[in-house]
Amino acid sequence: MPDSGTDTIVLYGSTQSGHSYKPRLYMLLAGIEHDYQHIDIFTPHGERPEAFRKVAAFGEVPVLVHNGQVMAQSNAILLHLMRHFGKFSGSSETQLDEITTWLFWEANRIGRSYPNHRYFHKFATCDAGLLNWFDQTVRADLDRLNDELSEKEFLLGEFTAADIYCAAYLLYDDNPAIKISEWSNVQHWLNRVKALSGWKYPAEALA
Numbered sequence: 001m002p003d004s005g006t007d008t009i010v011l012y013g014s015t016q017s018g019h020s021y022k023p024r025l026y027m028l029l030a031g032i033e034h035d036y037q038h039i040d041i042f043t044p045h046g047e048r049p050e051a052f053r054k055v056a057a058f059g060e061v062p063v064l065v066h067n068g069q070v071m072a073q074s075n076a077i078l079l080h081l082m083r084h085f086g087k088f089s090g091s092s093e094t095q096l097d098e099i100t101t102w103l104f105w106e107a108n109r110i111g112r113s114y115p116n117h118r119y120f121h122k123f124a125t126c127d128a129g130l131l132n133w134f135d136q137t138v139r140a141d142l143d144r145l146n147d148e149l150s151e152k153e154f155l156l157g158e159f160t161a162a163d164i165y166c167a168a169y170l171l172y173d174d175n176p177a178i179k180i181s182e183w184s185n186v187q188h189w190l191n192r193v194k195a196l197s198g199w200k201y202p203a204e205a206l207a
């Protein structure tokens, strides 16, 4: 397995971006040396630092630059990092497939429902019907995770990157309209992730 000390890694991210928190937390927990650069996504695209604009193919965070290779899309970044460093990638090819399955679920479910729900309860307003839809989907997603974790400490049993990625947005635990402790298995699982060596709260990790 390559030693991160010989690699040059820059991660561009932003404080309110759980998509940025996912690869940042993976590298913090895995002990992968990297340089984190904060981008203020509330400034217009044209006013963001030139170094970021040059590599941000979609204009969004996160962006990873690894030994000169530029990568966007948080879940693609994780697949790249797992392939390169092998950390938290499970103990078999089947487990790697299971992690990949959770990544695709996360992208379309909890990584979409929870941040939108939090955003429209905390920072902005939106149509009541849309808010109700976010409410239904986030609760369904929390129910699904709660069932999955009823007899396991982590999603695959052992801790893997699937836990980091599926937990990331939920670790923004300041959603005024969702009390995660109502989903007790999820709450205990988040506590287990928070107890891991290297863990940092999103505001601290992404400052």
Ligand SMILES: N[C@@H](CCC(=O)N[C@@H](CS)C(=O)NCC(=O)O)C(=O)O
Pocket (backbone or CB within 6 Å): 016, 017, 018, 019, 020, 041, 045, 059, 060, 061, 062, 072, 073, 074, 075
């Ligand atoms: N599918 C992308 C989503 C990235 C994304 O939505 N980034 C947001 C922050 S969470 C962003 O950069 N928004 C600011 C902008 O588009 O200007 C991923 O997984 O990385």
